[in-house]
Amino acid sequence: MTTTTTSTPTRPSAAAELIADFVSTGGRLTDRADLARFLREHRLVTEGAIPITLADLEETLTLRDGIRALLDRDTTPDPETLARAQKVLDGLRVTVRLEPTEHSESPLAPAVVDEVRRGLSRIAGAWATVLATDEWRRMRL
Template sequence: MTTTTTSTPTRPSAAAELIADFVSTGGRLTDRADLARFLRDHRLVTEGAIPITLADLDEAITLRDGIRAFLDASDTPDPEVLGRAQKVLDGLRVTVRLEPTEQAESPLAPAVVDEVRRGLARIAGAWAAVLATGEWCRMRR
């Protein structure tokens, strides 16, 4: 009789690392420059000028707060926080990659032109990958 053991990966996926970094921004995501820096540091947008509106910043914070609330195992998430974050996700257009690249954190790719929304769509794709693999369970705080 052969016994197979299943091991839990010790290193989080690139998608999980992105989500963990995103939800832990806390006070470091307070203005448009912070959002631009986060998107650039995580290579979610191209280099160069990124026109970020206050509405873009609000969407990013809303999405971050919703994911954070979902991952917070110590509390029941506020349905309004989750609802607002879901509206942000609903407004992001993504498409499925026919042939994912090694650099891709998810088989989902942004289907929008605006740089900021492309960055948020990449975060949405990473979130989808974390949900699909069940890795979010190990990320609960």
């Protein structure tokens, strides 16, 4: 008797999908309007005006480049790129949820009121989730 096993492809988690979208923005994230659009499209901020500074954009791009460097299996990550991205993460304020919510993909929640930093904190939470589940190792650029 022959037994065949079929495997069902595993769908990426919401956190992995967010990280994949974030690192693949490339030329689509070049100015403050692009950043506002990305944050809104991914529901990382509330509706309404988002005051975005050039420093906010720079931090976002720095974080994206650091995560992208870790996910790029074809090259060795530049330590300076990783250090700059880590500095962005170190500056974000997050808190741990006592109870999970229906709409959260991460146990981490933003602990800030600034909309851009709230969005970056949610990206950081998604990154923490893919790290904790080891899903980042299956992600490809």
